[in-house]
Amino acid sequence: MEYVDDLSQNNLKLIGIIELLTSLGLIIPAFINKYFWTINTPCITIIIIMIGAIYIHIKRNDGIKSIIINILYIFISIIIILNN
Numbered sequence: 850m851e852y853v854d855d856l857s858q859n860n861l862k863l864i865g866i867i868e869l870l871t872s873l874g875l876i877i878p879a880f881i882n883k884y885f886w887t888i889n890t891p892c893i894t895i896i897i898i899m900i901g902a903i904y905i906h907i908k909r910n911d912g913i914k915s916i917i918i919n920i921l922y923i924f925i926s927i928i929i930i931l932n933n
Contacts, residue, residue, distance in 0.1 A: 855909065864898065871895055875929075888933050892926040899923045 853861060874891030878884045899919040906915040 855905070867894065867898065871898075885933060889930050892930045892933075895926045896923050899926075 856864075871891040871894045874894075875888060878888055899922045902919045903916055906912075906919065
C-alpha cells in the first residue's frame, strides 16, 4: 500500500472514517432487520470511493490487479443497489 505516501494524513483519516461508516451502513440494517432502504446510500458511497481509488491507481501505475479489485467492489455495490 505505497499509495498512502501520496495522500495526506487528513485524507487517509477521512477515507478511513467514510469506509467505516459505510460498512456500518451496510451491516446495521441487515442486523436489526429494518431500514433496508438506507443500504443504497453506503453502496453509492463505495462506488464514489472506488472511482477515486481507481484514479489514484491509474495515476500511480499500480497495475491492473489493483484496478480490477476496485471494479469488483463497484460491481458488487451495483448488484446490491439493484436487488434492494
